[in-house]
Amino acid sequence: MEEAVIVLNQVKKRFGKFEALKDVSFTVNKGEILGFIGPNGAGKSTTIRVLLGMLKINSGEAKIFGQDVWKEDVAIHKGIAYVPGDVFLWPNLTGGEIIDLLLRLNQQQRSPETERLIKLFQLDTSKKARTYSKGNRQKVALIAALSQEADVYIFDEPTSGLDPLNEQAFQTEVLRLKESGKSVLLSSHILSEVEKMCDRIVVIREGSIIEQGNLTEMRHLTRLEITVETQEALRDLEECSWIHQLVLETDHRAHFFVEQDRLAETMTLLSKKMILSLQSTPPTLEDLFLSYYKDGSAQHE
Ligand SMILES: Nc1ncnc2c1ncn2[C@@H]1O[C@H](COP(=O)(O)OP(=O)(O)OP(=O)(O)O)[C@@H](O)[C@H]1O
Ligand SMILES: [Mg+2]
Structure with a gap:
């Protein structure tokens, strides 16, 4: 107890x-x-x-x-x-x-x-x-x-x-x-x-x-922010349900959030497209609150 x-x-x-x-x-x-x-x-x-x-x-x-x-x-x-x-x-x-x-x-x-x-x-x-x-x-x-x-x-x-x-x-x-x-x-x-x-x-x-x-229960809060540039086009990221707030800056450059437990498969997908540069940032709580809790209710997109 x-x-x-x-x-x-x-x-x-x-x-x-x-x-x-x-x-x-x-x-x-x-x-x-x-x-x-x-x-x-x-x-x-x-x-x-x-x-x-x-x-x-x-x-x-x-x-x-x-x-x-x-x-x-x-x-x-x-x-x-x-x-x-x-x-x-x-x-x-x-x-x-x-x-x-x-x-x-x-x-x-x-x-x-x-x-x-x-x-x-x-x-x-x-x-x-x-x-x-x-x-x-x-x-x-x-x-x-x-x-x-x-x-x-x-x-x-x-x-x-x-x-x-x-x-x-x-x-x-x-x-x-x-x-x-x-x-x-x-x-x-x-x-x-x-x-x-x-x-x-x-x-x-x-x-x-x-x-x-506990941390496992809070996993949905810990999304990583990723900016990536690849040799091949990134358009099919739009079909991935675990990729959130996707912004395709160009065909070859994208910005999005990904849940930590889906990171491995995201990396596999990206590496097939020949990564030229990749930056990953852990989210601050402010980012999370701004994106998910704007209206006072938890909206996971
Ligand atoms: N003595 C006080 N009189 C009036 N309002 C107060 C007083 N102390 C705190 N507040 C208000 O209560 C709210 C909560 O403040 P608090 O200091 O607990 O926030 P916090 O979570 O510690 O923030 P921070 O991360 O900035 O330290 C704020 O809106 C603050 O302006
Ligand atoms: Mg304080």
């Missing part, structure tokens, strides 16, 4: 007349990494602030470790590590001092684990925070959160300022957390970023959860 650590049930949150969360229901189980994705303004950070007891909901239920996140926030916080989307740091303290301070605020202290993480993310902890780039500010918050002993780790778009090497370091660390039985809620607006490590994905749009499931 799966043990739910975070439970959100029909949560609604209004700011004045604006309904930021209309219907948010999902759970995060123990030992699970949950990817929480949606475009800008969808309600990811608002949901996370609700979970942290920073915003009071208008109706519904929000619980962590079986306790109400608003009423029991002090007790719950002992078991949570959190990295906000917009990291605030005290400008006149050094990175090292801030890591110590963040740990102390959570009744914890610097450990060999902290030192290992500082080395891993290659952060110069002797510099004052006001000199840090966005990526370095994010590293300070990540190092402090990852070296905390907690049961639940919540990251709000943690890799948006990190370069690929540091992003990979972050992913490795999150997988370590999972291996030791921790639960992770990871928000992002890029599907390809979370699909590598998440067990399940929840998609939010305009304050409502519109999709959730």
Whole structure:
């Protein structure tokens, strides 16, 4: 039996007349990494602030470790590590001092684990925070959160300022957390970023959860964008049902989307036509939302 650590049930949150969360229901189980994705303004950070007891909901239920996140926030916080989307740091303290301070605020202290993480993310902890780039500010918050002993780790778009090497370091660390039985809620607006490590994905749009499931169940969302140029004409691509939004720029140059599990047969077909150039891009969620969810309903063409 799966043990739910975070439970959100029909949560609604209004700011004045604006309904930021209309219907948010999902759970995060123990030992699970949950990817929480949606475009800008969808309600990811608002949901996370609700979970942290920073915003009071208008109706519904929000619980962590079986306790109400608003009423029991002090007790719950002992078991949570959190990295906000917009990291605030005290400008006149050094990175090292801030890591110590963040740990102390959570009744914890610097450990060999902290030192290992500082080395891993290659952060110069002797510099004052006001000199840090966005990526370095994010590293300070990540190092402090990852070296905390907690049961639940919540990251709000943690890799948006990190370069690929540091992003990979972050992913490795999150997988370590999972291996030791921790639960992770990871928000992002890029599907390809979370699909590598998440067990399940929840998609939010305009304050409502519109999709959730494991990666296999979400396959239909992961279409690749392909631009190809071939020696032979490409017109018969029009007859392939698994090729979507086909645009024939010329007889020999096409642009389309293809489901990942149909990629192999697409490549076989294309290679028969003598490929001159081919470019494939994994879709961002924004692309998907723009093309499939324009009218609020899932239209797979
Ligand atoms: N304190 C607030 N007062 C009024 N409106 C708010 C407040 N906080 C958030 N909102 C609105 O609620 C909606 C959801 O915002 P939220 O920050 O949760 O989005 P998000 O999914 O985190 O987006 P992003 O990817 O840009 O971080 C937005 O339309 C935002 O303008
Ligand atoms: Mg946000």
